[in-house]
Amino acid sequence: MSVILEVRDVAKYFGGVKALDGVSLTVPERGLIGLIGPNGSGKTTLFNVITGFYVPDRGSVLFRESNDLVRIDGLNPNEVFKKGIVRTFQIPRLFNSLTVLENLLVTPLGQKGENPVRALFRNSWSKQERELASKAIELLKTFNMLHYVNSKISELSAAHIKMLETIRGLMTPAKLYLLDEPAAGVDYAMARELFTYVRKLRDEHNLTFFIIEHRLEILMEYVDYVYVLHNGKLLSEGKPQEVISDPKVIEAYIGV
Amino acid sequence: MLRVSNLRSGYGKMVVLQDVNINVREGEIVAVLGPNGAGKTTLLNSIFGLATIHSGEIIFEGKPIHKMSPHDIVRAGISYAPQLDNVFPNLTVVENLQMGSFIRGNDPTIKNDIEEIFGLFPEIERRRNQKARTLSGGERQMLAVARALMSKPKMLLLDEPTAGLSPKAGASLMKKIKEIRDRGVTILLVEQNVRRALEIADKGYVLVSGRIIKEAIAEDLRKIEIEKLFFMGAQ
Amino acid sequence: MIPGMQQAVMNAFQYSLFYLIFSLPLTLSYRTTKVINFAHANFITYGAYVAILLHGILGSNLMSLAVIVAFLLTGSIAVINNMLVFTPLQKRGSSPAIVMISSMGLWIAYKYLLYMITDIANYYTTKNFVSYGRITYSDVPRGSVGGIDFSQALVASLVAASLTVVLLYILLEKTKIGRAMRAVADNPSLAEISGIPRALIINLTWFICGGIVGVGGVIWTSFSGAITPEAGDSMILQVFTVGFIGGLVSLLRTGIGAVLIAAIENVGIAVLNAFFGIPVSFRPFLTFATLITTLIAFPPLGAGGGLPYRFLRRGSKK
């Protein structure tokens, strides 16, 4: 399997705090990769570096573009998205005054009606708009959320909010998904359902997922491979079973 | 002393805890154990009026406190040392402690208490006039516990006091927590570090995915492999 | 030597004192209450008009009296604003931008209310309050020391600025209430957890901040030759720029900002005037340029948001 994302020796310091201190890892195409670690170990900072929120103080981030790995560190978040990386947030960031449908429709790039001149001429974009709407509806059907199509975000449950944040990326041809704690605040059954969908998406759409998750009991069941961060450094990596039984991981999590 | 019954709570619409029941008797150290993200912090926040309580009740010394403001809960005799953002970074160590005793007004014994607390935590006494932002993680944890003690609480809520500490520092802090209990303060301790917590606790609850999946006295908990519960949950 | 340079330096000194008195409370109030208060200008103007009305209607020449009344009045206005407007909005979960817009509404309302008051006062006294001359006080000394002319305004603002700095220092560093103010600014939720009555502390902060600025307004009447109900507005560019230089957080940097802006404005315009003939009245453009430079070069990302967007990509290509 070829590598879709490579993080090379990335470091990020905030004053004296070493949020990331030389992290190197790779994410293979079509992978379902977990990223775990105690609070404050640098997981979200790593996502922030990958998606262009921060410029790393050292090291580089590379992403597959056709057959090459190109550097994406230092790009702005909107440019990172255009490369094909979608992220979700620990506290979901949806557009709260828009409906579920609108939240999906806002995502695709290159909408003709986003051009201020074209926006004035409905005919020039209504065909595309209808196509996107059909696509959004199909998506909502797939995820059993069609009855929420005209709901405001505030009417959704926490699990559906998480779900919507994940699937809105499917409106675009994104390749890599960075999910930040998708199961936080979601009850067990829904969390499993969410992960089942994630696996289905990976299988059916050839997508890659890189997932931060604290709820190991769920995560471990689904992912192929796990990286463990601790104090800004990679502590361990391997298949879920290997990681769980790694004494270093147990020490970091549970103590000696 | 503290009874949490059928608690369902979270933040806004997000429900984190479901059907949580907890009992703390006077003079006990009760540990709530669980992995990251299980809802341990939410439990403490719920008790302290910082989370949204959807249903259930929290009774402290016979009085319901789940509708009180944090300010009144401090006056009722509970004190809280959170895990993160637990110091005032631009105040000195002494000033941090003084803030802890704010509700006691101009009590002349505060000065003595500060010295007494420094006796318990000599590590931070050396830095008494430094700003808290210059402290290391471990020193901050101690300062947070010390600050919480300054209101002379009957009960102390501690959120992962040993997180990020070296094993040695962690063990010594745990010993101090036991000492605090021996001075008559009931303690509700939230911990990820099972072994360390069970060394001092009288009773433990295991919280996974927002639910209590096990309740037992500490001795019994020491016998089972809690890691398994952590990783695999109840199911 | 550029002609008028000595005067420009003196002016810079005088203005830096005023900016200190006006901006320190702005920073203090923002960092404690997290409200960007555009009605700040009202405190200056209302302070000045306390002195003017006392002088024009009651014939009082006492700055000390005006200072006391102004402190109580503007401090109370600040507390009323907070209790009736800011706190209810924040309690309902309004965004900082909405709270800020409400302060704009207050600003306009107070400003034109004052115009109405001046009209009414004018009607009964037939004095012109819409443009009031400089007031000479009987209880403020003046004189000249070593060839430097100490006007009443300079004496009063020097005393007031020093007192502001010293008293704020004592309050914030040495008293329990002051430390609680810092604690609320530092970590509001921990302050609440510690049992500090946040609402009370915030009201107190407003009272002190509003009051200090009002006192500055009183002193302004001994400096400016024509005081209008817009007196405060003409200074908000400078006062807010000074506050922004301090990031609305650091009192020390705010103090430095006050000196910096006063120097840039007065010395800078003297230079530009001497070499390029730029009219002195264009000095706010220098402040504006400083503001824009600050925003571009050191975007303050606090105060309600900020975008992780970089115009120049650093470190992407090596």
Added chain:
Amino acid sequence: MIGFDIVGFMISWLTLFGIYAILSLTLNLESGTAGITNFGKVVFYGVGAYISATLTTYLVLMLNGVNVGEKPPYSVDGIILLGELGNKNPLLNIGLLVLSLVLAFIIAGVLGYLLTYPILRVGPAFVGFTLLSSGELLRIFLQHYEPVGASKGLMAIPTPFGWVAESRVREVAYLCLVLGLLALTYVVTYKLVNSPLGRTLRALRDDEIAALCLGKHVPRIKATVLFIGSGFAGMAGVLLAYYLTSVNPNMFVPAVTFNVWAMIILGGFGNLKGSLVGAAIVTFVDRALTFITPQLGITVISPDYLRWVIVGLLIVVVLIVNPKGLFPEKPIKTPAIDVVLEELRGGSK
């Protein structure tokens, strides 16, 4: 109420309404829909007014062979000459109107675009403050810039319909022009709001960072919106200058901006119809106060001041009592809704 000129009142109210509604519609696009805290609306309004005033007075004099170096339009001679020459050539007057509108749109728009650059990355407080202080700077500049009449401003501006003899006809013709431009503004803002662009703007307002993460070029979008909004504000300024036939720096105080804010807050953030109603109510109060206060024999309190106090309080009170305003925001209307309806109908069969 003897001699109360109801028709005159209506015309003056509607004209003022038309001008302000252009401002409120575009401010609602910028602030209500896109979430830009534009506290400097008056800058672009003022620039538009001054462009038309300067252009018209200078060109009328110059095209009539007057040496503006000797007799500039702000001098007494210039003002007298403008009165004599100004309304002779209908074609010139209308040509100047069109030229002013186009130039005002472009210059005010470009100014709006440029002013976004320093403020793109910072929070709403800094955005608001920068725009607010640019308004004050404009005023200081105008007050001291001799070619535009400094603090006296420019007077006797020849109006587009000055050649019409009958004053009522002239007023009505002008009203039609104003309402025509208002209609144009409404159509443009309505189409922009109810388009994918409008949806993106709301997204941006809700969560700038999330929008950036979804690939939206947030800085460019904001700058574009300010270009459009400021351009229209410039045109509103042109209309004001011709309506009042004079401009001076004190017409462009920050309170004007907040007058428009009061309109959109009262009408409802993000609702264009609300902006129209808000503008109608606020301008009606304004006109009514001006008409009524002298009739009631109140001379102590200027209706102008009373109006601004009301505007300020209106902002505060509406925000506290009913932050959504009279007309809450409606979902965006695009063909996507039809697709959903078809789908839901199809599904129920």
